[in-house]
Amino acid sequence: MFRGGTVVTVEEGQPLAEAVAVGGGRILAVGSEAEIMALASPGTEIVELDGATVLPGFIDAHGHFMNAPQIVGWVNVSxxxxxxxxxxxxxxxxxxxxxxxxxxxxxxxxxxxxxxxxxxxxxxxxxxxxxxxxxxxxxxxxxxVSGHxxxxxxxxxxxxxxxxxxxxxxxxxxxxxxxxxxxxxxxxxxxFLPIFAHMPQPSQEQLLGVLGDAQEIYTSHGVTTAQEGATNKDDLEFLLRAADEGHLVIDVVSLPIVFDVPALLREYAPDFRGGPMELPDTAAQSFGRYRNRLKLAGIKLVLDGSPQGKTAFWSEPLLTGGPEGEEDYVGAPMVPPEMVTAAVAEFVDKGIQVFSHANGDAAIDMIIDALRAAGVTAADGRRDCVIHSQFVRPDQLAAYAELGMTPSFFTAHTFFWGDVHLENTGPERAAFISPMAAAYERGLRCSNHSDFSVTPMDPFLMMQSAMLRRSRSGVVLGPDQRVDALTALRSLTIDAAWQIFEDDTKGSIAPGKLADLVIVDRNPLDVDPEQLLALQVIETFKEGESVYRRPV
The missing domain is CATH 3.10.310.70 (Diaminopimelate Epimerase; Chain A, domain 1)
Structure with a gap:
């Protein structure tokens, strides 16, 4: 039982509580201290919060988990x-x-x-x-820094x-x-793709040797569910081994990247028919279920590049030209639209959730058009996710609502590259980057992410960027797109869980849900946004077991 502080449940009916009881890896009860302590037995362990705050474990809505064990051996030139x-x-x-x-x-x-x-x-x-x-x-x-x-x-x-x-x-x-x-x-x-695919790789034994340190990058910041957002065949083989041998202390959500799907299917799906877009009828059975803390959530499409690298795909030219000085430059798609349409049709037909990397509005049009062509509507409840959705237009948010799509925003861009976007796209387009307020106004549920290791694994930095939207030079991009603290927190917890069909077990503190919890020294809902980065994680729990404790 946790008592003596504040419990931020993120539940609409009961957003705040005084205490929470945990047992068997799940949350048993939430309420006042008197209510919870009345349930105590002689063997109950009491955790004194001493004024600290309990939050739901953070969910990494989009990132690259396999970068974590890699960067342990890389040089930081950030x-x-x-x-x-x-x-x-x-x-x-x-x-x-x-x-x-x-x-x-x-x-x-x-x-x-x-x-x-x-x-x-x-x-x-x-x-x-x-x-x-x-x-x-x-x-x-x-x-x-874009990873592209x-x-x-x-x-x-x-x-x-x-x-x-x-x-x-x-x-x-x-x-x-x-x-x-x-x-x-x-x-x-x-x-870069062929270079990336054949980068020098450490052995599985070397990766296993640093996997504990890699996961601490997450647990030390209160993250209990991570995403491997573009999983190739070798990485999936490693993750399966790590899961089966019990090395995963947090949940890992994997998105096999579409370029590697045929190779993956040939090995893991005996009835694969061999066609370029033909999935077995039973393909969906491989998705949506955890296996020793590892889950395949859906298939990842990459439709364009990065806006700060000038390789996204826009409908209007950049003001500063292309990366090689091209005039009237709008970027280019990574794959032809007709290929996207064919792939999406197959994934929809087989009941597999689609996660699309799309930064520029022209790339976003490609996935909207493909889902429409596949006959998708909001009533299908597919929750197809557009990762980044950075330069989404207002009319495209309306299309998201029509088709039941969901954006995973990258609001940290407002700080790290806001000044670059202002120069490249002008104030009007830059002001609508990652428009979280407009998305919620449309009734959409959206997440926020770090794209780790593009930006640091720091949920409070993500919260702050969603609330302030301030660039390195101090310019505020789209003040009307700022959100309040609770909305920013929801995008890292319950709405991020909803996006991957886990809101029934994660994302808030409610009876019956997994006891994925983080204790922080202060309540982020009461802290001035300017002070969010000073918050300290005291302890992180995965299903009621402590997986990180701050050194004293």
Missing amino acids: SPPVGPVTSIPEIVTTIRAFMDERRPASGEWVIGYGYDPTVLSDGRELTRDDLDPHFPDNPVMLIH GCVLNSAGFGIVGIDENTPTPEGGVILRKEGSNEPAGLVMETA
Whole structure:
């Protein structure tokens, strides 16, 4: 029993309580301290909150769980407040310090994460020429903060096989040195996909060795359900092993990425018929159920790129041109619309939930059109999710309501790249980025996410960005799209649970639900939004068992 503080239930009928009783991994009762303590028996353990607050465990509505065990061995080249880098020389210094500590062998890959050219004081992209003099003996790959590209040095280009004779694929970007066809360093989108698919991977044993530390990234911030939001075949094999061997202490929701679905089905679905979009009639049986804390929720489509990387797909041109200086630039889809329509029709026919990565409004039109063509309506209750939904238009929110779709917003963009969006799209379009208030006004239920490791795993940062919508320079993007603290919290708990059909067991503190709980030192509903990042997680519980306790 938890008593002596505040219980934020997120339940509409009883949003606040004084105490909660837990047993057998579930919530038994919620109410006043007197009501709950009357249920105590001699063997009851009493947890004294000492004025702290109990919240439902946070749900990672979209992120990349498999990045967590990876980045333990990668170098952080992010900019503040995530990392130390503000210039190209500091990138070099940071990589050098990492190599001095880790001492990789000659020829061994050095991988960094968080590269963000938009905040570098140099005002330009990092190139291979910046890296080559300092790291001639090791291939270097710095993953773009969007997760949709990377910068390589010459040794890296040699290994991945990209040179002056390599054509830029449709929907991709290979920046070239001025006056030549030689790759300069940055590779994005469809040009990056083959590199990403064949990145050097640690062994399963190495990943298992750091999986505890990786999960602590989540539990130390009160997250009890994480998402692996673009799962390839190798990652799924690892997650299945980790689950079956009992290594998962939190729930992991996996979205197999559509590019790998045929390979996955050939191995895991004996009656796979072999066609490009033909799923077995029993395919839906593989989705929606936990197996030792691992669940396949639906299939992931990737329709466009990243807005800060200028590779999203818009209906109107950017004001600043394309990544290679193109005029009247609107980006491009990752796959043709007709392919999306065919894939969605198959997934709808087989009863599988669709999760679509779509940032630009033109990409969002593609998934709306595909679901309409498949005959989907809100009455079907499918809850197809558009991940990011950043530059969604008001008329598209109406279409979401008509089709029963749900957005997972990325409000942290207002801080990290709000100034970039203002420059690229202008104030009117930038003001409607991740329009959470408008979505709720339409009657939609929506979640908020970090896209970890694109931005930090920090639910209070997500809450703050939804409430303030303030850029690095202090500009407020769309003040009318700010939401209150309870709405911001719902998008990280009960509405995030609803989005993945788990609101009957998670997302709020109510009798019968799983005892996924987090104790924080103060009530986020009573804290000035400016102070949200100062809140501290004291302890996290998964199904009533403590999985993280703050060191004292």
